[in-house]
Amino acid sequence: MMDRLEKKVLYVAITLMLVFTVLVVYAGMGLGIVLPTCNDRITPFTEGKVIPKENNQFEVHYVARMWSFEPAELVLPEKAEVDLYVSALDVDHGFEVPGTNLNLMAIPGSVNFAHQRFEKRGEYLVICHEYCGLNHQNMTGKIRVVSREEYTRLMQELANRTLAAGEKLAIEKQCSACHTSDGTEGLGPGFKGLYGKREKLADGSEIVVDEAYLIDSIRNPDRQIVQNFDRGSMPPTDVPLSDEEVRQIIDYIKALK
Amino acid sequence: MDLDRHEKAFQPKGAVAFFVVMTVFYAALWFLFYFILVARK
Amino acid sequence: MFSDTDYKFEIGKKNRLVLIAMLAIPMLLLVLGVFSGLLQVLFRAGYIRATSFLGIEYYQGLTLHGVINAIVFTTFFEVTFGFVIIAYYLRKAIPSGWLYASFIVMLIGTLMAAFPMLTGKASVLYTFYPPLKASPLFYIGAALLIVGSWIGYFSWIPQYTSWRKENPGKKTPLAVVGILVTFTIWFVCTLPVAYEVLVLLVPWSMGWTKSIDVVLARTLFWFFGHPLVYFWLLPAYVMFYVMLPKIAGGKLFSDGAGRISFMLFLVLSTPVGLHHQFSDPGINAGYKWFHMILTFAVAIPSFLTAFTVAASMEHAAIARGGSGLFGWWKHLPYFDRDRWFFSYLFCGLVLFFFGGITGIINASGNMNLVVHNTAWIPAHFHTTVAGPVFLSFLAMSLLMLCQFRGVKVPFPTMNVWTPWLWLLGVSVFSTGLSVAGILGEPRRTNLGLTYANPTSDRFVASWHVWDVVGAIGGVIMFLSTALFFINFFAALFAKPQEQPGDVRFPTAEPIHDEQIRWVENFKPWIAVMVLAILIAYVPPLYQIVTGKQQKAVPYYPWSPAPESK
Numbered sequence: 001m002m003d004r005l006e007k008k009v010l011y012v013a014i015t016l017m018l019v020f021t022v023l024v025v026y027a028g029m030g031l032g033i034v035l036p037t038c039n040d041r042i043t044p045f046t047e048g049k050v051i052p053k054e055n056n057q058f059e060v061h062y063v064a065r066m067w068s069f070e071p072a073e074l075v076l077p078e079k080a081e082v083d084l085y086v087s088a089l090d091v092d093h094g095f096e097v098p099g100t101n102l103n104l105m106a107i108p109g110s111v112n113f114a115h116q117r118f119e120k121r122g123e124y125l126v127i128c129h130e131y132c133g134l135n136h137q138n139m140t141g142k143i144r145v146v147s148r149e150e151y152t153r154l155m156q157e158l159a160n161r162t163l164a165a166g167e168k169l170a171i172e173k174q175c176s177a178c179h180t181s182d183g184t185e186g187l188g189p190g191f192k193g194l195y196g197k198r199e200k201l202a203d204g205s206e207i208v209v210d211e212a213y214l215i216d217s218i219r220n221p222d223r224q225i226v227q228n229f230d231r232g233s234m235p236p237t238d239v240p241l242s243d244e245e246v247r248q249i250i251d252y253i254k255a256l257k
Numbered sequence: 258m259d260l261d262r263h264e265k266a267f268q269p270k271g272a273v274a275f276f277v278v279m280t281v282f283y284a285a286l287w288f289l290f291y292f293i294l295v296a297r298k
Numbered sequence: 299m300f301s302d303t304d305y306k307f308e309i310g311k312k313n314r315l316v317l318i319a320m321l322a323i324p325m326l327l328l329v330l331g332v333f334s335g336l337l338q339v340l341f342r343a344g345y346i347r348a349t350s351f352l353g354i355e356y357y358q359g360l361t362l363h364g365v366i367n368a369i370v371f372t373t374f375f376e377v378t379f380g381f382v383i384i385a386y387y388l389r390k391a392i393p394s395g396w397l398y399a400s401f402i403v404m405l406i407g408t409l410m411a412a413f414p415m416l417t418g419k420a421s422v423l424y425t426f427y428p429p430l431k432a433s434p435l436f437y438i439g440a441a442l443l444i445v446g447s448w449i450g451y452f453s454w455i456p457q458y459t460s461w462r463k464e465n466p467g468k469k470t471p472l473a474v475v476g477i478l479v480t481f482t483i484w485f486v487c488t489l490p491v492a493y494e495v496l497v498l499l500v501p502w503s504m505g506w507t508k509s510i511d512v513v514l515a516r517t518l519f520w521f522f523g524h525p526l527v528y529f530w531l532l533p534a535y536v537m538f539y540v541m542l543p544k545i546a547g548g549k550l551f552s553d554g555a556g557r558i559s560f561m562l563f564l565v566l567s568t569p570v571g572l573h574h575q576f577s578d579p580g581i582n583a584g585y586k587w588f589h590m591i592l593t594f595a596v597a598i599p600s601f602l603t604a605f606t607v608a609a610s611m612e613h614a615a616i617a618r619g620g621s622g623l624f625g626w627w628k629h630l631p632y633f634d635r636d637r638w639f640f641s642y643l644f645c646g647l648v649l650f651f652f653g654g655i656t657g658i659i660n661a662s663g664n665m666n667l668v669v670h671n672t673a674w675i676p677a678h679f680h681t682t683v684a685g686p687v688f689l690s691f692l693a694m695s696l697l698m699l700c701q702f703r704g705v706k707v708p709f710p711t712m713n714v715w716t717p718w719l720w721l722l723g724v725s726v727f728s729t730g731l732s733v734a735g736i737l738g739e740p741r742r743t744n745l746g747l748t749y750a751n752p753t754s755d756r757f758v759a760s761w762h763v764w765d766v767v768g769a770i771g772g773v774i775m776f777l778s779t780a781l782f783f784i785n786f787f788a789a790l791f792a793k794p795q796e797q798p799g800d801v802r803f804p805t806a807e808p809i810h811d812e813q814i815r816w817v818e819n820f821k822p823w824i825a826v827m828v829l830a831i832l833i834a835y836v837p838p839l840y841q842i843v844t845g846k847q848q849k850a851v852p853y854y855p856w857s858p859a860p861e862s863k
Contacts, residue, residue, distance in 0.1 A: 003810055005269065005609075006555055006602065009276060013601035016280060017594040017658075023291060024590070024663040033298055033664045035586055038579035044848060066858035090860070091429045091853050092512065094671050098738025101297045101667040105577045107512050108429060109848035112579035117298075125758075129671035129740035131357065131423055133430065133855040134349065137744040140756055264809050269551060269609035274623045276605050283655040290659050293736065294668050 166252020331366030339772030344750030364424030407442025548614025569834030642693035649685030674735025727771025
C-alpha cells in the first residue's frame, strides 16, 4: 500500500501533533490558560465600570468603541485578580495587552470574558488590534498596576476629589438646601448612606436606591417620591443639570457612606 | 527492468535526515512559543 | 525543462486569447496590489506618517493589497491553470463556451468590486467583517467573482466522468486529482461565504435589513476562510508532486503519497475554521478545541508531502552526482536558467518550511493568545500564501504565457534570480514582523501615525527596529516582483518564435506507482468530507443562530456615528 518509510513519516507526524495536543490541554486545564469565551451572564453593557471586590479581586467592564476604551485608564494594585468583560458598542474591536495573555475580540452585541492576574507592577498598554475604522491606530488604553499602598492612596485621592467636586456642585445647584450630607434631617432625604438604602415610596412600593433611581429622582422628582415627603417641593424637571453634572452628584452621593 | 527494481529499492536516507531536522526544528520553535505562553500567565 | 516524452497539447487561437487575458489582466491588477504592499511597509515603519500617500488611504491600500493579491490574482490563476491542466492530462479540448463564461463573469465581478475599492467606498479589508460597511457593489462584485470561478469546475466534472468511462481501471492523472480536489473544496467552502455575502451582507448594505448578526457573519466567513488557504496551496502541491521532480532531473518518489494527501485535504480542509476565531465570544470552548484537533490532523498530509518532495529531490540530486546524508542538496539545479521553474518552486518550499510551523503554532489552541491579531500573523502568511503559492503561481503564469504566445522567457538570467530575491525579501520581512508581533505589535494598523511615530505619545520604541527590518524586506520583495513583471509583460508583447499554443508540462514519472484502490474514487471521500463538515459546524452554528447576542447596525470606517455620510 504505502512505502514503509512513508508510514513511519505518518507516525512521527501524528506523534508530534499528539504531543502538542497534550501540552496545549495541560496549559488549559492544568495551568488555567484558557481562550476567551462567551458568557450569557451579563448582557452587553454600554458603560465601562470597575467593581472592586474583596481579596484583591476586581470585575471590570470594558467598552470598546470607535476609537477609545472605557475605562481609558485602569488602576489596579499588584497581584490583582481581574475578571474582564469586554464588549463593543459599534464595530468589531480587539483588546490586547502586550506582556500578558490578554487577547480578545470585542464584538458588538456580545460580551467576551477573560481572567488575568496582574502579578507585577508597571504600565500596560491596551491596544485595539482589530481594524475598526480610520482612527484604529489611535485606539489605546492603559492599565497601571501599582503597589497596594499607592493604590490605597490613589483611591482615597479619587474619593476626596469626588467629595470635593460633588459638595461644590450640590451647594451651587442648591441641592444641599434640602438634602444634608452629614446625616442630619432636612426637607428632603439625606445623602449620607442613601446609596444602596431601602426606601419606601409614597405609593407603598419599596425600592433600593441605585443609579437609575437617583437619575430619575433628579430628572422627575415626584415620580418615585419617598413616602412622607411633600410633592412639588423639589424643583421640577427642567433643573439645569447636564448629564455630566448628574453623574458627579451621583458619585458624590455614593461616596457619602 | 533491473534499473526499475534498483530504483524501487532507493532508500531516501537524505529525505529522512531532512525530515528529522524539520521535526526537531518544528518542535523547538513550538516549545519556544509554549514557554512564552506559560511565562505570561 | 521538457523532454520529448512530455506530451504536447495544442490550444487553438480562440481559447488562447482568452487564456492569455485571464493571465494578463490579473497580473496587471497585481502591479497595483504589489505596489500597495510596498506602501504598507513604508507606513508601518513610520517612513510615511500620514493617513494617505499618493492618494491611497492606508486602509484602502491594505484592502487593495489583500483583495487583489489573495483573491483576484489567485482565483483567476487557478481557474486558468485548471482549464489547462484538465485538458492537458485528460487529453480533451478546452470547452470554449465555459472558458469564456468563466472569464466574463469573473471579470465583471472583479471590476464591480474594484470600483468601490478604488474610490474609497470599500476600505473594509479582504475579510470585510461587519458592522464596518462597504458599498453593496463590493459585495456583489465579490460574489460574482466567486460564482464565476465555479463555472470552470462545472465543465471539468463531466469531462472527468467521461474520461473515467473511457479509461476503466486507469489511475486518474495525479494533476487532475489535485485540481479536482482543489475545486471541490473551493465549491463547498464558498457556499457559506456566498450565503454570508448574498443573504446577510448585501441586503444589510443596501439598507433592506437593519442589523446583522456579527458572530454569524464571522463564522460563515471563516467557514470559507480556512479552506481558502488550501484552495491556494493545493495547485502548488500539484506542481510539487507532478512537475518539480521532473524539472529537477528525477522522479516522484511516491505517486500514492500524492493521492492520499489530496484526499486527506479534501476531508480535512474545511471543518477547521474556528481556529481563526479562538478569541471570539459566542462560541463554546469545546467547539474551538474540536476544530483545533482537526486542524492538527490537516497538518499531517503536509508532513507527508514534505517527505515525498524531499525524497524526490534526493533522487534527482543523486542522478546528478550527489550522495550522502546532506551533501546531495548541493546537486540541485538552483540557478540553471533552463530549469528556472525549479528555482521558483524551490524558493517557495524554503519559505514553506517556516510557514508550516508558524501555521501549527497559530492553530495550537491557547497558544493563539500569544499571536492573535499581532504582526506575527502577516509574517506567517507571507511564508505560506506569499511563499510557495505566490511563487508557483507566478512561475506557472509565466510558463503558460510563454507557451500560449510561443515565446521564450525574455530575460532568462534575471528570471532565475527573481525567486531568490523574493526568498530573501520575505525572509527579512517575516523576521521583522514576527518579532514585532511577539512583542505585541498589532496587525492591520497604520503604525506610522502613532506606534511607529517617534513624535507620538503612543510610540513604541521596541517595535520600531523590527518594523524597519520589515520595510527592508518589503522593498526587496517589491524589487523582485518588479523584475518578474518585466519578464511577464515583455513576454506578453514579444514576437512569437515558436508555435503559439503548444503546451507542455514537465511530468514526473513515479518510482512507487502502485494502485491504491481506496483513493481511486472521489465519492466516498466527498461523503466523508460532508460528514466532517456537518459534525464540525452544525453545533456551533446552531449555538450562534439561537444565541442571545444582539445584532449590529452598519458603520462606515470614517465615522463613529452609525451610518452617517
